Amino acid sequence: MSFSVWVALLAASVVISFTPGAGAVNTMGNALKVGLRRSIWGILGQQAALVVHIVVVAAGLGVLVANSPVAFDAIRYAGAAYLVYLGIRQFLAKPVVTAPVASAPVASAPVASTGEADASGGAELVRTGAETAAGTGASVAASAPAGAATVAAPARAASGFSTESSWSLFRRGLLVNLSNPKAIVFFLAFLPQFIRPDAPLLPQYLIVGATVIAVDIAVMWGFFALAARSFRRATTSARGQTIVNRVFGSLFLIVGVALAAIH
Template identity: 50%
Template sequence: MTSTVWLSLVSATLVISLTPGAGAVNTMSNSLTVGWRRSIWGIIGQQLALLVHVIIVAAGVGVLVTSSPPLLTGIRYAGAAYLAYLGIRLIVTKTKATTDDGATTISNSTGSAFGMLRRGLWVNLLNPKAIVFFLAFIPQFIRPDEPLLPQYALLTVTVVCVDVLVMWGFFASAAKPFRRYVSTPRGQRVLNIVFGSLFLAVAVLLLFIH
């Protein structure tokens, strides 16, 4: 991969990562509830999903998925249902006192490292648009006449690094000014409703926009 192609890849990935979606909502929600530093666990989960998507496309499974409307529809419904579940769960979550660093205490392991990692994984994994997107995106930066493994490795590292920087450096950081609102039960409640509603909105978009 030439430097020009790589810079094009970085630019394209940056634009894509900055586009608001379920991953951004999940990252900002985590940053508000558990703090900026610990929100990295949800971001790691989202990156694991990206790795799976790249592998799916590289293995040719993506073509099978996109060529099977019932399978793609099933994944789309599952993704929308999961996002709706996250939204409703956040809305009905009982607010609790904040910790010394201002992070909100969440019950049912929602704020645990494993819980955030798992949630981030499923948020990105159950997004059929990601498979379709990578199917159209990856071939533009892969030359079949050159060794494939180094190209896929560089592409994967680039996509993951850029997305981590955007999610943690932009979206998670963007939530910091609102941290003062989680210091009161009322503020926590309002933010839970806001982000729960955002999850529901993304679920509706995923379900009805083809």
């Protein structure tokens, strides 16, 4: 692949990635739900679906899907139904607002009266205090990992973010992109523009796939996920979370209905 062809591919990939769709909606919703850093798992799931689409087209199966109305409609309606399901679930999601964690009360040791202390009592107090300090220090050192784990467990929830697993985010991103047969048809028309049939095909498909995926990750994480942070302040209250859930739920519904209705 020549450099000029690769530059054209890069420019086309940027334009395509910036086009709003189910992937962008999913990325922004994840960034609000689990935070910017963990939203990458949903983005990686979407890229895994792109790999599948590219492999399908490269293997020639894309032609079969595009030319088979039954197969195309089956995938299209299944994808639309899944997006509608995601939209309804997010639209009806209950807000999760965590209360601040109260600090544990610290018990103060009783202070002995100066008048009641004598020399022998003072010596005994010093000896006992030294033994107690040594024992307490060992006890704290032994229990430190457990305490750290206890504090780390609710840390994510206390930040206001969901504790949804990375696998769940990845799986949803995969299904959101995988259930769109129009992506196969699009790649069927898009990829040949940058492939020379008289040159080895595998290196060309690898370059095209790597470019498309790298650009999409950069746009999804560096633009759409970051853009969602501007809505983060609205999600600190139950009312704000409800509004955001309904907005993104409605967007999923719109994309799902459009996928089913537009031929």
